[in-house]
Amino acid sequence: MTLAAWLAALQALLPPGRALPRDPGARFTKLLEAIAAVLLAAQLRFEALLIEWDPSRATTMLTDWERFLGLPDDCMAGLALTTQDRQRIAAQRLTEQGGQSIPYFIGLAEQLGEPGVTITEFRPMNCNDDCNDSLISEGDSFTWRVNIPHGASDQRLMNCNDNCNAALDMFLPSLVECPIRERKPDHTQVIFAYQ
Numbered sequence: 001m002t003l004a005a006w007l008a009a010l011q012a013l014l015p016p017g018r019a020l021p022r023d024p025g026a027r028f029t030k031l032l033e034a035i036a037a038v039l040l041a042a043q044l045r046f047e048a049l050l051i052e053w054d055p056s057r058a059t060t061m062l063t064d065w066e067r068f069l070g071l072p073d074d075c076m077a078g079l080a081l082t083t084q085d086r087q088r089i090a091a092q093r094l095t096e097q098g099g100q101s102i103p104y105f106i107g108l109a110e111q112l113g114e115p116g117v118t119i120t121e122f123r124p125m126n127c128n129d130d131c132n133d134s135l136i137s138e139g140d141s142f143t144w145r146v147n148i149p150h151g152a153s154d155q156r157l158m159n160c161n162d163n164c165n166a167a168l169d170m171f172l173p174s175l176v177e178c179p180i181r182e183r184k185p186d187h188t189q190v191i192f193a194y195q
Contacts, residue, residue, distance in 0.1 A: 002040070007033055048060075055090035055091045056088065056091035075182065081175075092111040100184070105117075108176065108183070109148075113175060118149075120145040122141060146177075152174070154170075155171040156169075157170075173192070
């Protein structure tokens with residue numbers, strides 16, 4: 001509703017007569033306009049509150065959602081997250097039902113902003129395999145790979161000016177790495193591949 005609609009609604013509630021004028025310049029109309037402005041402000045605040053009810057769209061209440069959901073957690077510690085990242089994480093944590101299947105981990109990645117993720121499971125090589133197949137041992141059968149369909153952010157290779165103890169390849173990991181590591185089956189190992 002607009003201010004004019006609120007004013008018309010208030011005027012429609014009035015009894016007929018000259019004691020309560022409806023003329024635009026009348027003092028009583030100005031009083032009703034002030035009341036209509038308060039009602040309009042309350043309506044707009046309520047509409048904004050309806051948006052804040054969804055953590056994936058919340059802005060002013062996002063910190064309240066995070067406090068309610070126990071965020072930031074260990075996965076978010078030390079990360080410079082955008083508001084959109086924080087909204088995704090809050091919505092994922094609120095709606096998460098859990099699981100340890102491939103579709104669950106793919107869905108988790110999609111909720112956290114990584115669509116198109118695939119998962120590769122490894123099985124040991126046996127005598128019926130082709131000679132050109134990968135050599136995978138029995139121990140590797142408990143390893144699985146999350147394939148992220150883009151390159152890593154802020155990737156930088158070591159160069160001759162770096163410290164000898166520096167990593168050969170440095171990058172900013174995806175938001176999905178920590179939650180997937182936390183939720184993976186305990187007897188498995190997970191690796192991440194950026195393509």
